[in-house]
Amino acid sequence: MNGEAQVRIDLSSPEPAYRQIAGQVRALIVEGALAPGATLPAVRRLAIDLGVHFNTVAEAYRQLAEEGHIDVSHGRVARVVARQVPPAEPEKVAQYQARLRNLLAEARSAGLTREQFRELFEGDEP
Amino acid sequence: MNGEAQVRIDLSSPEPAYRQIAGQVRALIVEGALAPGATLPAVRRLAIDLGVHFNTVAEAYRQLAEEGHIDVSHGRVARVVARQVPPAEPEKVAQYQARLRNLLAEARSAGLTREQFRELFEGDEP
Amino acid sequence: MNGEAQVRIDLSSPEPAYRQIAGQVRALIVEGALAPGATLPAVRRLAIDLGVHFNTVAEAYRQLAEEGHIDVSHGRVARVVARQVPPAEPEKVAQYQARLRNLLAEARSAGLTREQFRELFEGDEP
Amino acid sequence: MNGEAQVRIDLSSPEPAYRQIAGQVRALIVEGALAPGATLPAVRRLAIDLGVHFNTVAEAYRQLAEEGHIDVSHGRVARVVARQVPPAEPEKVAQYQARLRNLLAEARSAGLTREQFRELFEGDEP
DNA sequence: GTGGTCTAGACCACG
DNA sequence: GTGGTCTAGACCACA
Incomplete structure (x- = not known):
């Protein structure tokens, strides 16, 4: 690996x-x-x-x-291991929204634009 | 506030x-x-x-x-404070890409789909 | 404590x-x-x-x-922490049955009678 | 077997x-x-x-x-082999009590009730 | 003060 | 061979 x-x-x-x-x-x-x-x-x-x-x-x-x-x-x-992911609880979703938002804010304060950040996401296809 | x-x-x-x-x-x-x-x-x-x-x-x-x-x-x-954000250095951008990727992976292993995650981002307009 | x-x-x-x-x-x-x-x-x-x-x-x-x-x-x-225990899955129950059975067998081969073992359990009220 | x-x-x-x-x-x-x-x-x-x-x-x-x-x-x-089991020493008995207690605690924290656990024991007649 | 992380390396348990 | 456990102690992060 x-x-x-x-x-x-x-x-x-x-x-x-x-x-x-x-x-x-x-x-x-x-x-x-x-x-x-x-x-x-x-x-x-x-x-x-x-x-x-x-x-x-x-x-x-x-x-x-x-x-x-x-x-x-x-x-x-x-x-x-072959794993089945359980469905995400709404509480979890909200938690990740907060974390994503914080990451975005940190990135923007480091000089990335919102658009640059979105591209990071889009350009990361598996 | x-x-x-x-x-x-x-x-x-x-x-x-x-x-x-x-x-x-x-x-x-x-x-x-x-x-x-x-x-x-x-x-x-x-x-x-x-x-x-x-x-x-x-x-x-x-x-x-x-x-x-x-x-x-x-x-x-x-x-x-009214602040000038300096343009992001490529090194920084790569760092945020890694962090976003890890956050996405964690979210997916917690049960969120890729689509759900994207929606978190899109639905977070300032 | x-x-x-x-x-x-x-x-x-x-x-x-x-x-x-x-x-x-x-x-x-x-x-x-x-x-x-x-x-x-x-x-x-x-x-x-x-x-x-x-x-x-x-x-x-x-x-x-x-x-x-x-x-x-x-x-x-x-x-x-105040915790709510989720209901036990049948698979878990079977697992504990096996472990209890093994513990009993080990105890018996160490000289405890089945009755002695049961008393260990009964005499352990919280 | x-x-x-x-x-x-x-x-x-x-x-x-x-x-x-x-x-x-x-x-x-x-x-x-x-x-x-x-x-x-x-x-x-x-x-x-x-x-x-x-x-x-x-x-x-x-x-x-x-x-x-x-x-x-x-x-x-x-x-x-036909084996003679020697009587259990008190020290051994105490050891098994501790192990049984820990197993019960683990089972309860996994969602089994005390009653469910007892049934595992009772339902295990040789 | 608290817990968290990491290194270093010994020694054990398992397959 | 593999991973698991423990000790020793440095240094950091947090409240």
Whole structure:
């Protein structure tokens, strides 16, 4: 998976590394780039590739496992799981609306126009 | 500003409270809901309204002041500043693309469809 | 909470320490010994009391937080949350039946009679 | 023995596979479903039936042999042994009480009522 | 003050 | 080989 360097982290970001890793792997899964059954790199392997401690990667994998995205068990390689997403509760939707709105505001105060931001979204087809 | 409860925070979110506050106030400014010259609520007042420690609100205001969105130097009231937004550097744009992508992935894994997510964006006209 | 030493762990058990801690605190909550709103000991405090590293306690708290039993956020003390338990799915019930059956079998092979085991259950009224 | 699929394991459980297998076979022996002298399935056979590596089954058998429940010394087939159970030490009893209590707490936090849990126990007559 | 994150590395458990 | 757990302790973030 990461021979092509599909995961990149920024240690200077306020976002913790383990959550960046989880977020990017989650994105690959949700977008279908990592299909059900696909194997993930070993935690120690990916850790070396990313230049972090293996515990950091393990933490990311653990979070994905809790969400049901991947299956990790003792002694076995981590694998993507075929998962059915439950329908989103309205409460969740509102929460994401707030988060999207905040992200947009932050982007605009960093100099992006609303149009630029929309293009980021449109140009991101899976 | 907050008589109409335009700011709401979710303490159970992984996003720290002070950044939620800053993000939402920043959104109001960037969208024009808070015009240059407008006064912001007093730190202690907003803190009470939101049910957080006033240090938390102060931290949010401090960040907005650092970004140049508000001015807190004249006496006690914070005022919105007319600010020039510099054009976004390509590096910044890429960073926001990554963040948007992660947010979308998280939303989708929480049950939102891509279409639902887009609607969140479209339905958020300033 | 732990002035009365309500939590005890056995490091020689195959059960990891953090899961023992989580299990016992969960028991106190479910049984009502720790009511909603009650504060839990600070992770570093409980760690000292139990003779483990604070990371171990933090791991237990994190698990309880994920389950929705407690509320932990940055800078705040951990508190028990008023939680509504969703109805148990049949699949879950079967899983616990298997686990109970295994525990009983293990107990019997360790010398407990079936009757002794039942008394353990009956004598454990909250 | 396993033509009737009396043993089932759940790979997603935190309980390791080998211990699940040992636990369930032990249950069958203690409950009398597998009488002294009965033969157990070959390691490789059961491994195939359960979809696990045969080392996993071998580990389970090894543990049962160590406990004195089965005998693997005569040739290749494992046989159930007539065994004297020593009376349980009070320390052991307390240990099982703790484990039962934790299991109950976990079950209740998963949505089972205390009554449902008791029924699991009652409905499990050998 | 509180909890969160990360590194470092030992040692274990599992398959 | 794989992942899991724990310790040790630094340093950060938050209220």
